[in-house]
Amino acid sequence: MKPGLQFRLHQQLTLTPQLQQAIRLLQLSQLELEAELRQIAESNPLLEFAEDAEAEEADDTEFEAPEFVARDEPTAKAKKDEEPASASSEDVAPEWDDERTHSDSGDYAGAPSRNGSTDDDGFEPQNAAPENLQQHLEWQLNLSQFNPRDAAIATAIIHALDEDGYLHEGIEAVAAALPAGLNASNDEIDAVRQRVQRFDPTGVASLNLKDCLLAQLLQFAPDVPQRDLAIRIVGEDLELLARNDIAKIARRMRAGEDETATAAALIRSLDPRPGAALDATPVEYVAPDVYARRDNGRWHVSLNADAQPRLGLNQHYCNLIARARGDDATWMKGQLQEARWLLKSLQSRAETLQKVAEVIVRRQSAFLDYGPEAMHPLVLREVAEEVGMHESTISRVTTRKYLHTPRGTFELKHFFSSGVATEDGGSASATAIQAMLRKLITAEDPRRPLSDQALAEELHRRGIQVARRTVAKYREALRIPSSSERTRAG
Template sequence: MKQSLQLRTSQHLALTPQLQQSIRLLQLSTLELHQELENLLTENPMLERVDDPMDNAVRLLADGAISASSTSDNDSGAANTGNEDSSPASDNGDGADAPNAADTTSANEEDWSFDDVPQGSKGPEEDEGRPQLECAQISLREHLLEQMRVTVKELRDRALIELIIDALDGNGYLTESLEDIHGALPLELCVEPEELNFALNMLQSFDPAGVGARSLSECLSIQIKRLPKIAFVTRRLALDIVEKHLALFAQRDFNKLKKVLTCDDEDLREAQVVIKQCKPHPGAEFTADASDYVVPDVIVRKSKNGWQVLLNQDVMPRLRVNSMYANIMKQNRGDGTLSSQLQEARWLIKNMRQRFDTILRVAQAIVERQRNFFTHGAVAMRPLVLREIADTLGLHESTISRVTTQKYMLTPHGMFELKYFFGSHVATETGGEASSTAIRALIKQLIGAEDQKNPLSDSKIADMLGEQGMVIARRTVAKYREALKIPPVSLRKSL
């Protein structure tokens, strides 16, 4: 076979570094975006953040002088020159307003700034004083040890009680048996089992009530015995339920309970009220769980002209090119390192503009199609898919998926992820479509208005939805009910 050289022309899609950065910034959440931005600010000296909280700090200049200038001067100067650039809300996302590489030596550093976003001023109702500091959270162990030091005098008893305290779990239960604890003690201590029982009884008398229990039944029993102002008959009936028939009570099998306990509905109802006052996890209140806060990317407000979509200015970073390094680059035109870093800074600013512009456009398209939701709530949600928004905005479906992931919208009905407004559809008898979100809202409304003595079954809910023109199967109702974390009909029944 003879070898030969041939020339062919072909086209292929290449992801440039700028496009890769744009895609990566688009799919990041607000928290991840600011973490990425901090890394880029550390690596690139040509980039600086105008809204840096350290800008108001006292700085030491190169000649030894002290500079205490705040960012107000820089902000005013940046705002004057930043008016030439389009805001993120009006940017078309193609980067047409970004300066060319040929303008790097003649343009001012504010030409590449992203600081034209106005800063929100504090209202008169906001506190201008010092921030309130949260007090230190006391643990369950510290709370119990403090009570032990006050009530127990003998050092030996204190040591045994502290030993049992160390064996408690986060909910305040004693997961180890006293036999195992006694077997792990050295023989030379000569600890008797009766001493451990006494120490456990002392611990179970501490606050919170129910701590040191070895089972749920014992935990509820301890609390019921310590509840004040309970009638003797009601207290005895409640103790009988939690100690002997807790499984029937959890299954809400009230008919069988009344037969076993030989009581009527009124007595059982009073005992149920007493049991509901108890806490199944007495030590949970001392567990310090960090709260997760979600910051919205866009805000929807009602105006005279309809629903208005605004970008949340508090999550929009204000960036610009560092003036000192820009001047150095102008004096040293042949420095390739500074030139590449300057180009990366310009890319980042442009991609940040495009990110927020894309989020705003997608949010506006969602609000336009879900106007009934903002007016009437979740029951008025219409079916919506990513393809519909993508065709409207002229974007790819994958881009819409990246924009709606971990991006949140603050509405008069609460905070929602942008993906919340997309959902499948269910056919109706008239040939139309109903959103699955609206059906879940209807199911929640029907269950919320049901008779607790005779709750609605999944089949009954499916029939009621069918009367409203929605063709939905019983298993679909069960799936939506479980997604709403609503218990089945047997667990919703009450006396």
Template structure:
């Protein structure tokens, strides 16, 4: 084969490093953004947290209106232009390849097919004065730490200190306390705990000469388990749900209903879960009224004794957007608590001004990097605000009447209104939260498919789910509504929903089937 040279002309889309960073920051949650900022503060000496006495320089667009601040801004702009003329490697003139990890299959196909619109028109042309700066004297702290109370183990150890037990018994109880899971149950059978403890004490499980030691250790642990199960909360130290309920029922006042409830907890929980009243009455000998009272006693028990001591999540969701009443409508505003207070370190920036030698080129690139980072953060919040306000305008009924008034909405509608791509709207609405009069919701919550109505209109799937929840809440518990009945009732209100669709919505709402909702 004869070698030859060929010239091919092709087109491909490339993004600058700054635009890639803008995409990545846009899809980060508040926690992830906080971590990104902390990492950038450690890596870039020109980026600094705004001090209480320093003027706000968020995004290089928010400087004080005083003459000194205006002059400083002009100097920095001149320095930025000089940095760009120096030709350092961090500038945005040289395109970089797109990292496929930053894009899903749909967006990548759009790029390759040439159908992608300018995904970042909204970012590039955003006004800088509609976000509002953070208020208050605290630094950027988007994640609040939950007030951590004592753990279950701490609570039990304190009770153990008030019990007059020998050192050996106290040690045995402590071993069982450490073996509890977060629900308050023993994590392993008592025999396995005894075997592990015996190995730690040097007792060979296969040595016949140490059989007495093994038996003594097992007896001590069984006695320690009784001490543990006598502590608060009642039910702690149980090996399973049945034993946990029995321990709590035995702590209640004596009554015929309590006796029946204990029998059900010991051997009839599966029948109770199936609402099989006939077999329960045959197994316990109770009549219908006594069975109801026994069921009420069981329902009053706590199936997870350790639940009140469970650690709350260390990271509490802080909303990115707050919706407030404004005249006759509603207005979305950014939560000032999630707005980072960043600035360029003037001391370092002035130190490299006027130096255009090789040693200063690297520092100039870091300065440019810090400026781009601040600008992209500002653009992120501006885009979130624009999308949020567009959602509020489309879902006015929700903010006035609740989820039952939700309208059908898809990403394409918001994208067309704002001149962005659907992928941008998808990034903005993922892991971003909005506080409303009815609670805090992820922005994706306000999007839902549409269902046909007899009047020729459309109903939101979210509104239909809310209606199903309302119908189930008002049903007769003795005769709960089936999925077919719910479908018929929705049809009477002009909403066409198939039975299987009703079942899907019911499961999404975590509503049990009709046979499991039936009261005894």
């Protein structure tokens, strides 16, 4: 049997370049979008930013044609110079020596700065970059009396520290990082490590919490009240101290409870994370993309006009298209079409952001009115169905886009939360449950903190069905210690 012709029908989604561009712009943050559009505008002369166009118009307005004079006719300034000087020297503006101050690029390198002082390099002073932990320790190392061998070991130790200032990788990791040919024993490395521990902040380069606290306690003068008792407690009963069992610690230390309490207070004044104070992570400032305002009892959503790119067509080049011929005309028409596609994609991005923000604000109006405990469960699918878009589109438009409300500025993803069933057949969001847990723990008796099981039972009494392990998961997400670790003096 000869094979015959077969016909098959199938559907295939093809993303046009224009659709790909629209999707890409949708997922960009405000800063990324600005950078992307700047790059596109540089390669397409048919596009321009509004501020650039305004700057060009201002330059054209401020430009004045030079005044030409005959070579043998003295200028007004020359005539003035020929007149007798009647003004005092303070009233005469100083003249610049062109040969001495004029640079090849046309800039005045020695011109006075705005504060009246002269900057040798012509640049205004800039703020220095924040100093991180390693830089701070290396600066002290360079000022300390270390021989070259010990300095190399100390440098390896400093570069092995984590963000909290600990040497969690141990002595062996430092030995492996030493320069070739520098064979140091573990004891030698540990001796240098103990010297680094005395740098500022005290306690860096410690192997564990006990080591860190002991290093800080040893820096106190011997006459500090209960210093020696605090050293014994850290060395022997740090676990009991975490549970704040002062009575048992006093019995084991054979000391009075008042003395033990003083020693415990001294230990709590120490810094368990000495390196964190020198975290050089830059602070990120967020400009909201959308605003939510309450007016006449209703919430209204508006885009931040300052956050929307002011991109448009360059009318000068658009007018040149009609006069262009040949390949130039074809190229410019193609650039014009791409510019129009881009502007349409930006308009679509703004409209999508507006629609999604309106749905979120409407669904989470209780949160805006009453706070986190009133947050409703919300998933991407619900918003997608309401605005008639795919869930992936909602995910893109809510990533790194921020909503400013009277309660603060939040990423749009903050308003999405899974739900937990309640006794009345409804559901409570995970965000609301976390807010309830934080409120319960804040109001608990410090001497008898609530366990995870007790918190789960309290939520049951409020009609929220949640398991103990779920409470533990939410508590850990809030970075709240367990009940045994929260024990503290009343």
